[in-house]
Amino acid sequence: MKIVVIGVSAGGPETLKRLFQEVKILKVPVIIAQHNAAEDVESFAKSFSAQIKWNVQVVKDKDLVTPSTIYMPAGGKDITLAGKDVVIVQNPVGIVAPSIDRLFKSAAKLFRSEAVAIILSGLGRDGVEGAMGISKAGGRVIVQQDAKFSRLPEVVAENVFNALKRSLIDIAMFLENLE
Numbered sequence: 001m002k003i004v005v006i007g008v009s010a011g012g013p014e015t016l017k018r019l020f021q022e023v024k025i026l027k028v029p030v031i032i033a034q035h036n037a038a039e040d041v042e043s044f045a046k047s048f049s050a051q052i053k054w055n056v057q058v059v060k061d062k063d064l065v066t067p068s069t070i071y072m073p074a075g076g077k078d079i080t081l082a083g084k085d086v087v088i089v090q091n092p093v094g095i096v097a098p099s100i101d102r103l104f105k106s107a108a109k110l111f112r113s114e115a116v117a118i119i120l121s122g123l124g125r126d127g128v129e130g131a132m133g134i135s136k137a138g139g140r141v142i143v144q145q146d147a148k149f150s151r152l153p154e155v156v157a158e159n160v161f162n163a164l165k166r167s168l169i170d171i172a173m174f175l176e177n178l179e
Contacts, residue, residue, distance in 0.1 A: 002028045002115070002178055003110075004116045004118065004178065005116070005134075009100075009126070010136060012036075013034070013036075013148070014148075015168065016120070026178075028037070029067055029070075029071065030069070030070045030175075031065070031070075031072075032071065033103045033127075035122070041074060042058060055069045057072070059089050060089065060090070061078055061088070062088040065086065073089045077097060077098060078102045081107055082106075083154075084110055095117030101128070102130070104117050105133050108139060112139065113139055116140045116141075119141070122147070122151065126152075141164070143156050145166060
């Protein structure tokens with residue numbers, strides 16, 4: 001099984017909606033670390049699911065992952081992979097929650113070359129170390145080149161030698177073709 005992990009910050013909710021409105025078929029599980037206010041996660045997930053017509057699960061403890069499902073952590077928590085088919089939420093280790101780095105590092109450790117990391121719109125550096133870990137493990141790193149807030153994708157692209165820069169539409173096409 002392959003896994004897709006997505007890190008997104010500023011501009012994230014609209015970017016995620018646009019991306020998954022374009023994706024028609026999803027053959028792998030997707031785990032999202034969206035920097036969000038803790039109290040907004042439940043309402044965002046409900047609205048997101050209704051707008052994109054995909055199953056969106058808010059993980060409160062641990063869940064088994066299945067293809068064609070999007071997983072997000074409960075508010076104020078980090079989300080990581082605890083096995084190839086299990087996600088868990090944990091108390092945050094840093095200032096920003098959920099931690100993109102922590103999610104990506106867990107994917108690199110468990111999935112190695114079968115991990116795909118996508119960095120979308122955002123500010124800051126959370127995600128750089130994790131993306132480097134996925135790249136070093138042989139996985140693929142894709143950054144959004146047409147992001148509303150381009151700082152995070154640019155920093156990841158500068159630090160990950162083989163990161164692919166793609167438009168949101170190209171990323172959607174890539175996701176549809178994953179098996």
